[in-house]
Amino acid sequence: MTEKETLVYRGKIVDLFLEQVLLPNGAKAELEIVRHPGGAAAVAIDAENRVCLLRQYRHAAGGWLWELPAGKLDPGEPPLATAQRELQEEAGLRAARWEPLGKIISSPGVFTEVVHLFLARGLSHVAANAEAHEVFEVHWVAFAEALAQARTGVIVDAKTLAGLFRAERLNWGE
Incomplete structure (x- = not known):
């Protein structure tokens, strides 16, 4: 209390x-x-079992990280709407089907941030609209390869690790 x-x-x-x-x-x-207001992330898997990953520059982390498209919740914005908005802004994608993958708390000893994870399928391309302060590249990686990178430490971002492993648990992409 x-x-x-x-x-x-x-x-x-x-x-x-x-x-x-x-x-x-x-x-x-x-x-x-x-x-922190919290955030949402999308595990976007296409018809070829590839997952959309961003190779993003993160100053606080000391360089480049592999991440899912994700972002901060705007005031009053539901987590699914955040995931949908961020997938469009960062990756130029829209998804026809969304499934919740739960949430994570990145560092519960210090941060109140809760990140909501979603699986996005039935993808179509739309115009991207990244923010000026974001520096990233969009990559499509075979889902099995992304899981291997998560297991071997190539991918270290917590929301991305949790999202990939939860999507695997649902037998998506395998």
């Missing part, structure tokens, strides 16, 4: 709070909590 919270920083995407909390065991702790 939060007894006291102090705003330390308000940003464009995240806010940082110091929270004094009472833990379930009765202990008190002061925690640094980064509040």
